[in-house]
Amino acid sequence: MLEPRRCVVVGAGFSGLSLAYWATKYGAKVTVYESQNRVGGLLDSMRLPGGHLVESAANGFLWSADFAELERDLGLRFISTKPESRKRYIFRRGRFRRWPLSVLETLGLLWHLCRGWRRRRPFAGETISAWGERMLGPAGRVLLLETALQGIYAGDPSRMSATLILGRFFQKRKRSVHKLTESEARDKRSGSHTHADGMGALTRDLRAYLESSGLCTFRMETQFSADDLSEARRRKSLVFLAVPALAAAEILSQGHPELAQGLLSVEMRPIATSTSIWSLDDGERGMPRGFGALFPRGEDIEALGVLRNHHIYNRRSDRVSETWIYGADSLRSRGIWGNREALRTHVLEERRRIGAKGLAPEAFECYFWERGIPHYTVALEEFLARADLDGIGRREGVVVFGNYTGHLGLSRIFAEARRLVRERLSDG
Numbered sequence: 001m002l003e004p005r006r007c008v009v010v011g012a013g014f015s016g017l018s019l020a021y022w023a024t025k026y027g028a029k030v031t032v033y034e035s036q037n038r039v040g041g042l043l044d045s046m047r048l049p050g051g052h053l054v055e056s057a058a059n060g061f062l063w064s065a066d067f068a069e070l071e072r073d074l075g076l077r078f079i080s081t082k083p084e085s086r087k088r089y090i091f092r093r094g095r096f097r098r099w100p101l102s103v104l105e106t107l108g109l110l111w112h113l114c115r116g117w118r119r120r121r122p123f124a125g126e127t128i129s130a131w132g133e134r135m136l137g138p139a140g141r142v143l144l145l146e147t148a149l150q151g152i153y154a155g156d157p158s159r160m161s162a163t164l165i166l167g168r169f170f171q172k173r174k175r176s177v178h179k180l181t182e183s184e185a186r187d188k189r190s191g192s193h194t195h196a197d198g199m200g201a202l203t204r205d206l207r208a209y210l211e212s213s214g215l216c217t218f219r220m221e222t223q224f225s226a227d228d229l230s231e232a233r234r235r236k237s238l239v240f241l242a243v244p245a246l247a248a249a250e251i252l253s254q255g256h257p258e259l260a261q262g263l264l265s266v267e268m269r270p271i272a273t274s275t276s277i278w279s280l281d282d283g284e285r286g287m288p289r290g291f292g293a294l295f296p297r298g299e300d301i302e303a304l305g306v307l308r309n310h311h312i313y314n315r316r317s318d319r320v321s322e323t324w325i326y327g328a329d330s331l332r333s334r335g336i337w338g339n340r341e342a343l344r345t346h347v348l349e350e351r352r353r354i355g356a357k358g359l360a361p362e363a364f365e366c367y368f369w370e371r372g373i374p375h376y377t378v379a380l381e382e383f384l385a386r387a388d389l390d391g392i393g394r395r396e397g398v399v400v401f402g403n404y405t406g407h408l409g410l411s412r413i414f415a416e417a418r419r420l421v422r423e424r425l426s427d428g
């Protein structure tokens with residue numbers, strides 16, 4: 001009988017857990033190395049006194065058939081969003097609006113769209129701002145495109161790569177590597193979903209499932225090094241580095257110095273989130289009822305956006321639960337970055353400025369991520385085009401994978417992990 005292929009996965013964040021999951025599903029034996037004493041990486045969930053759920057990073061994932069498979073394996077049911085969460089808002093001129101453009105601005109947007117349609121695909125090296133100006137005109141660029149993207153990527157649109165962020169919408173859809181079963185084909189769920197007890201619980205359940213499969217072992221509190229990589233390769237293990245770019249650079253510094261140098265140049269954007277719990281009366285008045293709202297630059301609000309958690313999923317809170325999201329620049333210039341109490345006061349000021357009620361929340365929690373989200377710049381686009389990560393995986397059995405390799409959303413990470421594992425395992 002053939003020995004199962006041995007894989008090493010470094011990092012037990014969502015990327016590493018996804019790789020380990022698919023590798024065991026395809027019959028490989030996996031060892032996961034994680035430097036911390038818990039799995040999940042950026043993903044974690046906690047409950048404040050009163051049972052209110054707080055997420056540290058992503059609060060859900062976009063539904064796909066891959067998650068239906070995971071759901072079945074974990075023996076649970078993911079929860080979908082509430083109907084009212086379909087409403088999303090943009091704050092402009094003192095009001096939350098479903099559509100922020102005036103009639104004239106809308107006509108300008110349509111004119112730009114018609115004029116640019118034939119060349120709608122982003123050019124190599126084109127920035128988000130340049131693409132937005134070309135395709136949507138000035139109002140559409142600032143109030144729709146840049147505002148929407150700042151809430152997801154927290155980046156600088158004049159440096160962000162249109163190809164990395166929008167390119168996939170202009171490509172032929174890659175066929176899934178998975179043929180749908182009948183029940184999956186009947187499953188018409190879509191949109192955001194999450195674990196009933198939060199994303200931290202999802203990562204813990206995934207670990208328990210992997211350990212119970214008998215194919216996967218976790219080495220916790222173990223920092224994987226360049227020497228460990230040489231040893232794993234000597235044993236002919238297929239190695240997946242699912243760690244942030246900086247950590248991957250360190251591990252690759254001996255064997256792949258050029259790649260390591262490139263990884264060192266991957267920029268990360270700092271991001272802060274502040275979740276507060278309010279009584280229904282205080283929390284709801286003056287705030288939009290829906291998924292949340294985005295704040296365009298120039299509207300005198302420093303937050304990038306606010307999520308209205310209690311309108312998104314059930315079981316988050318029986319009160320009003322909000323998560324305000326900030327980039328670091330504005331918080332640093334005011335001395336708020338890293339200061340929990342100052343951030344709490346700042347959120348109250350911003351709430352007051354937009355006309356919301358409420359003097360003090362009932363509970364409050366915040367996270368400051370110094371290296372939160374990759375900055376999807378034109379320089380990163382150029383690096384990924386040069387680096388040939390797929391080629392290195394194929395030739396040398398070392399796969400570099402994470403949100404900075406071009407897949408921010410968790411559902412894209414999950415799907416891409418499946419594709420990569422399948423391809424690399426079939427390399428033999």
Ligand SMILES: Cc1cc2nc3c(=O)[nH]c(=O)nc-3n(C[C@H](O)[C@H](O)[C@H](O)COP(=O)(O)OP(=O)(O)OC[C@H]3O[C@@H](n4cnc5c(N)ncnc54)[C@H](O)[C@@H]3O)c2cc1C
Binds near residue numbers: 016034040043410411
């Ligand atoms: C505030 C915020 C909100 C977000 N919201 C969303 C959202 O709504 N939807 C969405 O899809 N995405 C969202 N994201 C992005 C998403 O959370 C991340 O893309 C994803 O969690 C990254 O997972 P990862 O495994 O690639 O990296 P990480 O979570 O950083 O995991 C890397 C792991 O590697 C370990 N490690 C590092 N070095 C070593 C080493 N040498 N040896 C062993 N282990 C090592 C680390 O300890 C860590 O556990 C958000 C991110 C943030 C910060």
